[in-house]
Amino acid sequence: FDPLAHLTRVLALATGILFLLLSWNEMPKRNVADHHACLLVIIAGVSLVGSSNDLVTLFLALELVSIPTYVLLYLPRHDDAAQEASLKYFLLSVFSSALLLFGFSYLFGLAGTTNIAGILHVLYGGGEESKAVAGLAQIAMLMVAAGLGFRITAVPFHFYAPDVFQGTSTSGAALLSYIPKIAGFVAILRVFGFVV
Numbered sequence: 001f002d003p004l005a006h007l008t009r010v011l012a013l014a015t016g017i018l019f020l021l022l023s024w025n026e027m028p029k030r031n032v033a034d035h036h037a038c039l040l041v042i043i044a045g046v047s048l049v050g051s052s053n054d055l056v057t058l059f060l061a062l063e064l065v066s067i068p069t070y071v072l073l074y075l076p077r078h079d080d081a082a083q084e085a086s087l088k089y090f091l092l093s094v095f096s097s098a099l100l101l102f103g104f105s106y107l108f109g110l111a112g113t114t115n116i117a118g119i120l121h122v123l124y125g126g127g128e129e130s131k132a133v134a135g136l137a138q139i140a141m142l143m144v145a146a147g148l149g150f151r152i153t154a155v156p157f158h159f160y161a162p163d164v165f166q167g168t169s170t171s172g173a174a175l176l177s178y179i180p181k182i183a184g185f186v187a188i189l190r191v192f193g194f195v196v
Helices: 004-021 028-048 054-074 082-112 117-122 127-133 136-150 161-169 170-176 179-191
Strands: none
Touching: 004 028, 004 117, 004 161, 004 170, 004 179, 028 054, 028 179, 054 117, 054 170, 054 179, 082 117, 082 161, 136 179, 161 170, 170 179
């Protein structure tokens, strides 16, 4: 556990409490238990992203953030706009997960390990291994950047955001504008070697 993991955990817990209070009167009574369960899983996923030091753990933690988010987008409202927002976010999140997993598989193939510190040692070590894998490593990092770019809604991967934000509730839009961004930026810091 490093300072980034501790900061991520504190941010996740604080935002979980904040979003619980924000959606207190917005959620229909029959969906309250589902909402709280999804919010708890999202908070656990964000906390796990902060303390991940392995590609497999990082991917599973990012999916723990994504999958309950689809449900949370649809719970407060059941009109056509909410269905469209939830479906659009689901399809594009699956596409971003595929890009991310493709990049992770390249990194595993190049380095022979899923440990992030081991991968960074092979890629940035400066030895013969790093020179031999330089071209494929660029492709792998490009795929990882594209997959995480969808998560943080970075340009040019932001085209889905207006429809999703318009179709969901206020608490859903607030959740989408903050929680996946925390997870995405922390994953970028971990994978690209800013924090080992």
